[in-house]
Amino acid sequence: MKHLDLLGTPLKSEFLFDLLETYDVQVIYEYDRNHENLPDEYHAEIPDLGLQFVFDANQMLRTLFIKPVEITTFNPFEDDERIPRFASKPEARQHAKNNGVPTSEGKADFMGEHREWIRFERDTHSIHYEYVNSEMKMITLQTTTA
Numbered sequence: 001m002k003h004l005d006l007l008g009t010p011l012k013s014e015f016l017f018d019l020l021e022t023y024d025v026q027v028i029y030e031y032d033r034n035h036e037n038l039p040d041e042y043h044a045e046i047p048d049l050g051l052q053f054v055f056d057a058n059q060m061l062r063t064l065f066i067k068p069v070e071i072t073t074f075n076p077f078e079d080d081e082r083i084p085r086f087a088s089k090p091e092a093r094q095h096a097k098n099n100g101v102p103t104s105e106g107k108a109d110f111m112g113e114h115r116e117w118i119r120f121e122r123d124t125h126s127i128h129y130e131y132v133n134s135e136m137k138m139i140t141l142q143t144t145t146a
Helices: 014-022 089-098
Strands: 028-030 041-046 051-055 061-066 103-110 113-121 125-132 135-143
Touching (some): 014 041, 089 113
Antiparallel strands (some): 041 051, 103 113
16 A cells, blocks of 8 residues: 555555554544534554544544654555655755645744645645655645545
């Protein structure tokens, strides 16, 4: 399976059932406890694979956070050429420019860290690259309906 192919997948799909059971993952239900009219969400995390899942109120995967980790166990995911890895934000920006990929970008100081990001905008999803102190911190895959 490839990470990007998971977007839009139901929580109760066979692949996700197997994955969550293999890693003994608890799915956490988060409801609108403050009555702010926010939609309910479901969260799950597999630290060994550097993954965090966010499902919408309909239990569809809308956001997948990918942290660079050394995977020492079985990895059920294949490399995905649609999610290139970039050592730096300028490298990502140049790739997007060379390939005509629309982007948005920014930077901020947050919790004592200097963060820079660039997001590749696609028709059905976005790929958000975050760098801290010029090193890859996380990739976020998100459906455009998220």
